[in-house]
Amino acid sequence: MKKEQVVNCQFSVWYPIFKKHTIKSLILPLPQNVIDYLLDDGTLVVSGSDHNTEQTHTNNRDPESEEDIQWSDDETTTTVTAPEFPEFTSKVLEAINSLGGRVFPKLNWSAPRDANWIALNSSLQCHNLSDIFLLFKSSDFITHDLTQPFLQCSDQDSPDPVISYELVLRKWSELIPGGEFRCFVKENKLIAVSQRDYTQYYQHILKQEEQISHAIQEFFSQHIQYNFLDEDFVFDVYRDSQGRVWLIDVNPFGEVTDSLLFSWEELVSSGEIAQQQVRGSRVFCSTGFIGHWTVSVSHGVCAVRAQEGPAFRYTTSEVTVQPSPCLSYRIPRDFVDLSTGEDAYKLLDFLKLKKSQQEDSDEQEVDEEGENAPQ
Numbered sequence: 001m002k003k004e005q006v007v008n009c010q011f012s013v014w015y016p017i018f019k020k021h022t023i024k025s026l027i028l029p030l031p032q033n034v035i036d037y038l039l040d041d042g043t044l045v046v047s048g049s050d051h052n053t054e055q056t057h058t059n060n061r062d063p064e065s066e067e068d069i070q071w072s073d074d075e076t077t078t079t080v081t082a083p084e085f086p087e088f089t090s091k092v093l094e095a096i097n098s099l100g101g102r103v104f105p106k107l108n109w110s111a112p113r114d115a116n117w118i119a120l121n122s123s124l125q126c127h128n129l130s131d132i133f134l135l136f137k138s139s140d141f142i143t144h145d146l147t148q149p150f151l152q153c154s155d156q157d158s159p160d161p162v163i164s165y166e167l168v169l170r171k172w173s174e175l176i177p178g179g180e181f182r183c184f185v186k187e188n189k190l191i192a193v194s195q196r197d198y199t200q201y202y203q204h205i206l207k208q209e210e211q212i213s214h215a216i217q218e219f220f221s222q223h224i225q226y227n228f229l230d231e232d233f234v235f236d237v238y239r240d241s242q243g244r245v246w247l248i249d250v251n252p253f254g255e256v257t258d259s260l261l262f263s264w265e266e267l268v269s270s271g272e273i274a275q276q277q278v279r280g281s282r283v284f285c286s287t288g289f290i291g292h293w294t295v296s297v298s299h300g301v302c303a304v305r306a307q308e309g310p311a312f313r314y315t316t317s318e319v320t321v322q323p324s325p326c327l328s329y330r331i332p333r334d335f336v337d338l339s340t341g342e343d344a345y346k347l348l349d350f351l352k353l354k355k356s357q358q359e360d361s362d363e364q365e366v367d368e369e370g371e372n373a374p375q
């Protein structure tokens with residue numbers, strides 16, 4: 001994967017080409033002071049208002065700039081007023097309103113999918129800039145976009161292209177995960193399609209595999225093929241309840257993109273995609289032909305191939321449902337509830353527990369003092 005391929009997969013590059021086939025979106029240039037704020041690794045405490053966002057810093061700041069700082073009890077922690085971006089804030093609010101008041105935010109390539117647990121609604125749905133900042137500042141995927149977008153490129157010797165960072169606001173859409181598929185294109189040919197949410201079994205995919213694969217191939221040949229700037233790329237689609245296919249995203253053809261039920265080895269290899277190997281230790285065994293389709297099922301993953309068409313893989317009921325891929329980014333739910341005060345009973349239990357622990361340790365201290373007291 002070359003740096004140029006990554007550049008071509010930026011939202012602002014592909015959106016104008018495929019505008020008619022994707023969710024309505026607006027692109028706002030990200031000012032440098034907002035980028036600096038996003039990269040500042042202080043802990044963010046969101047107040048709920050777009051103008052009074054407070055931030056707690058634990059890093060060492062310039063002692064000259066302390067006017068706004070109130071020192072707290074803990075000597076290493078300072079509370080400072082978060083910077084304000086009035087002009088940018090009003091542009092963002094205007095954009096959100098024109099998209100119906102609820103948006104899905106992204107940067108040039110990534111959405112903060114690894115941070116949805118931190119949002120009060122446990123979702124990427126945002127209503128204002130504070131919602132967006134909370135997600136962006138908590139996301140490693142966003143930091144990756146800002147700091148090392150070309151990390152996995154093969155042409156490391158060439159200079160990094162200059163990137164203009166952008167905030168992408170997409171109209172919020174209720175997408176059903178079972179309707180999402182990832183499509184791999186090599187040399188302008190659709191070679192593979194994978195269920196996107198591969199950790200779950202969706203009965204309708206099993207029942208409608210032929211229609212789904214056919215609809216995606218038709219969408220590709222009519223609207224995508226030869227229209228993109230590269231001949232190798234990955235695109236994500238959504239098939240809605242009426243069977244209409246929509247473009248969701250375009251991603252680089254390489255390791256930086258999750259290969260889901262395929263492996264990058266098989267996707268880049270020059271031969272036909274073997275039915276033999278998929279993600280980890282899963283092995284396919286061919287079970288025969290259904291019309292002009294070759295179907296293989298093994299260990300909960302089904303691979304279907306229309307002759308001449310792409311390999312199509314999805315999870316069947318045999319699989320043990322796996323945890324969500326972003327789970328490892330989370331902290332325990334109790335911690336979130338306590339820190340946000342979301343669950344008042346949990347907070348009360350926690351305070352009671354703390355109080356009784358304190359009383360226990362006070363009693364112990366008195367006992368110990370008693371023991372050590374001179375006879």
Ligand SMILES: Nc1ncnc2c1ncn2[C@@H]1O[C@H](COP(=O)(O)OP(=O)(O)OP(=O)(O)O)[C@@H](O)[C@H]1O
Nearest residue numbers: 023104109110111170171172173174175180249251
């Ligand atoms: N406009 C939208 N409204 C609601 N949900 C959305 C919207 N766009 C995308 N999503 C959901 O968010 C998920 C991630 O979106 P997207 O593919 O744009 O993020 P990404 O960071 O590029 O992901 P990846 O790293 O897998 O390429 C999608 O699979 C979809 O479920």
Ligand SMILES: [Mg+2]
Nearest residue numbers: 109249250251
């Ligand atoms: Mg993507």
